Amino acid sequence: MKPFDNRPIGIFDSGLGGLTVAAALRRTLPGEAVAYLGDTARVPYGDKSVDAIIRFAHQDVEFMLSRGVKLVVAACNTVSAVALDSLKQDYPGEIILGMIDSGVRAVIESGAERVAVIGTRATVNSDAYRRGIHAVDHSIRVESIACPLFVPLAEEGITSGIIADEVFSVYLGNLRNNPPDALLLGCTHYPLFAEALQNYFDGKVRILDSATACASHTASFLETHKMAARPDNTPSFGCFVTDLPSEFHRHATRFLGTPPGRVERINL
């Protein structure tokens, strides 16, 4: 058994959102190299069909594996919700982690009796979070709400203020009058709204973030399977996109917390 594994972790998403997972992962595991893929030519995935999302996700995983990664994180709740079983079946020798298990674990650990899960249309339609939570604890009440405008708002940098609040009211107005114990941010773009949502619910709702949960999950996995990088590893962070590398570079800082390095354009 190898005591250390310096190969990069592969992280992919439809676009920028998965960078919130990359950011959480780099905070949790500063020694790990990361190869990030954003499929910006076909972003967003969240409004598309299950068939299309599965097809795109397979191409994303193929590319990640071609980069020699030690495991692949599907850092997109939509892909995790609708395509993860298909990916695991088609790549039986590879390690592919998704967002749903981590999000479910965060809900269970929070002790919430009633939780609202927000995400894209495809994630909500898949019912993956409710099924995952009920597989562990059937007594937890779960409401799932699609918030299609959150992704374009986040990409425009509008994550608080009157427009954000009014859009919250479109999707979450009923919830505000009758707040759940916890709100799970079931889309990698949504952590950018965490503070504004906290205020919207007057601090009465615990905000759970699937990006942070996924980073913790990945850290435990590497620890358990003795696949972590050497502590003295000087890690690289490489970004690949299918369209508009300079736009990606410009917006990435908002999601990542720091500017990304080189962003390379590839074809899938």
Place this chain on the structure above:
Amino acid sequence: MKPFDNRPIGIFDSGLGGLTVAAALRRTLPGEAVAYLGDTARVPYGDKSVDAIIRFAHQDVEFMLSRGVKLVVAACNTVSAVALDSLKQDYPGEIILGMIDSGVRAVIESGAERVAVIGTRATVNSDAYRRGIHAVDHSIRVESIACPLFVPLAEEGITSGIIADEVFSVYLGNLRNNPPDALLLGCTHYPLFAEALQNYFDGKVRILDSATACASHTASFLETHKMAARPDNTPSFGCFVTDLPSEFHRHATRFLGTPPGRVERINL
């Protein structure tokens, strides 16, 4: 020379937006059959690169021609702004009409001395409208403003009210204080905001709609070239999409004014 041509008109767009052109065309030319293609697997085009948009547009035109259409309307300002020259060059024997010429003509006919053109990021970056207007009349002052949130708002059915007004202020706040003579809606989704924009500018700005302009342009073209359908033609209206036909069907009525018929899913 054939006195009548009952073959359908091909109209394509990245998604739903082009249906505003189809609606205007059916009002202007009720006898014409229409084949509509929405590339819903890759929508939106407006935030993508010139290379990607040209590649997608070529596949769209290939499909339209395979349906035996008599001419193709690129009912997408983004495609018209960045890909039309490339399409005309690669299909020299085919008739391909775009949105820009029609929009330019509407501006010239309005007599406006100062016009604001709003559209997607790709359309605005292309500078196609300003170049087109100045090719006819260099004295017209043209401002171009990208409004990336308008498309997702229209797709969510939010086309008036406080959210729409606040988003108008993000992009058009400066313009409101110093209104131009005319505002050209340079994206096929934007006619859905026409009334709210009229109110936002207190009726002081003339709203020009590139969808209606394109329908008139197409009608004149058919008349001039003796390519119109027989007056007693009972026209068909067929829709093709690359993803989510039932979602498309559900939203299409809002754009088209009437429910579409059968929506068929195809691969490009």
